[in-house]
Amino acid sequence: MKKIELKNVENANLYREIFPYSDVPKINFNMNEIKVDIPDKIWITDTTFRDGQQSMTPFTVEQIVKLFDYLNKLDNNTGVIRQTEFFLYTNRDKEALIECMQKGYKFPEITTWIRANKNDFSLVKDIGIKETGILMSCSDYHIFKKLNMNREQTYNKYIEIVEEALSNGIVPRCHLEDITRADFFGFVVPLVNKLMELSDKYGIQVKIRACDTLGLGVSFPGVELPRSVPAIISGLRKYCNVPASALEWHGHNDFYCVVPNATAAWMYGCSSVNTTLLGIGERTGNCPLEAMVFQYCQLKGNPGMNIHAITEIAKYFENEMKYEIPPRTPFVGTDFNVTRAGIHADGILKDQEIYNIFDTEKILDRPVLVAINEYSGSAGIAAWINIYFKLNKENEVHKKDDRVAEIKKWVDNQYEGGRTTSITNKELEIEVKRYFKELIDVENTRAS
Structure with missing residues (x-):
C-alpha cells in the first residue's frame, strides 16, 4: 500500500459543506459498503x-x-x-x-x-x-x-x-x-x-x-x-x-x-x-x-x-452525591420500568413479560412497577396491588374484584377534584388496606 503522507495545508479545512455552523450539520453519503468486523474480544x-x-x-x-x-x-x-x-x-x-x-x-x-x-x-x-x-x-x-x-x-x-x-x-x-x-x-x-x-x-x-x-x-x-x-x-x-x-x-x-x-x-x-x-x-x-x-x-x-x-x-x-437522575433514564431512572397506561397495566397483570424489557427484578433488582393515575383503570390498580404486596399466583387480585372497583372510584374522585399528580404508594397502600384487610399484616419491603 502506498504510504500516505502528512498534508500540511496553509488554510484550515473546516468542511463547511458539512459543518456550516449557521445551520444544522449535514450528513453526506457515498454509499460505500463497509463490512461488519466485530472483534472476538470487546x-x-x-x-x-x-x-x-x-x-x-x-x-x-x-x-x-x-x-x-x-x-x-x-x-x-x-x-x-x-x-x-x-x-x-x-x-x-x-x-x-x-x-x-x-x-x-x-x-x-x-x-x-x-x-x-x-x-x-x-x-x-x-x-x-x-x-x-x-x-x-x-x-x-x-x-x-x-x-x-x-x-x-x-x-x-x-x-x-x-x-x-x-x-x-x-x-x-x-x-x-x-x-x-x-x-x-x-x-x-x-x-x-x-x-x-x-x-x-x-x-x-x-x-x-x-x-x-x-x-x-x-x-x-x-x-x-x-x-x-x-x-x-x-x-x-x-x-x-x-x-x-x-x-x-x-x-x-x-x-x-x-x-x-x-x-x-x-x-x-x-x-x-x-x-x-x-x-x-x-x-x-x-x-x-x-x-x-x-x-x-x-x-x-x-x-x-x-x-x-x-x-x-x-x-x-x-x-450520597445528590445527583438527580432523570426518572425515565433507561436501567437507572426511577420510572424506567414503571407503567401508567391502563392497557399496559392490563398486560402486566396477565404476564409481566408482555410489557417489561426483561426480568428487571432478577437482573437489576428492580421489580416492574405500576404507577396509578387517572389513566390506570382497574387493571392498573390490580397490578399495583399484586406487585406492591408481592402476591403469588394463588393470592393475586383480579381487576374485576369489587374491592378494586371501589378503589378505582376513590382514584377517579381524586382527579375529578383537580388532582394532577400520580397517586403515591403510601396513599394507595392505605386505601387498599381499607378494602383488603388480609393485606394489613403483609410485610411490605418496598419503600413508599
Missing part, C-alpha cells in the same frame, strides 16, 4: 473520574474510592470493565488515585490523562502509572484555532511526547480529539501510521482513542468521512494497521447518537468503548457505562458481571 473503559467529573461538583476522595469499588464489583473479575482513567492535577485526585491503586484490583486497571507536554508527563512518571492517555487534537478547528499551529508543527509535537512515554516504558494512549471533523487522510492517517512505527521501534503497543468530541459521529453505513463511525474505525484498521485491541472509541451525546455510535465502533473493528457512569460529562454527556454493559450482553452474553451493582451505583449517586 470491552468497556471508564472516564467517570476524568471526563465525567468535569461536569459536576468535584468528587471527594471518599466518593471516588467508593465508585471505584462499585466498578470493580460490577466487573466482577470478568475484564469487561477493563480500565478507568484519572486526573493528576490536584492533591485530591492524586490521593484518590493512590488509594484506588492500593486496593490491588485487577479490574478496572487505573490509567491517567494528560495534555501533550513534558510537564504533564512528569506527573505520570512520578506516580508510577503504566499507561496514560495523551490529548492529541486532530481537527483543523483545534490545530489552527486552538493550538495556533499548523499540521506539521502539531504532528511533531505529538510524536515527541509519545517517544518520551515509550522511552520511559509507559504505554501512550493517544486521544485523537475531534476526529469527526478531522482530515482523515491528510492528518489522522499519517499521524497514526507514525505512531504504529514507534510501536514497532520500542516494542510497546501505542493505543489509539478516536474521540467524537462534539457527538457528530454517524453510525449507519454509506456516510462520508469525517462523520462516519464505520469509516473511521475500519480506516484506522485498514490504512494504519491498528490492532483492534489497541483501538478505542470515545463519544458524546450531542445528537442523541452516543450509544449507537459506540456500538458501531465495536461492530466495525474496535475492541474498546469509553464511557462514564450514568453518562455524566460535558454538555450532553458521555456514553453511559450501564448502556454499554447491556449492549455487551446483547452481543456477547454476560460472562459473569454483577449487574445488580448498576442499581447500587444509581442509588449512591442519588443518595
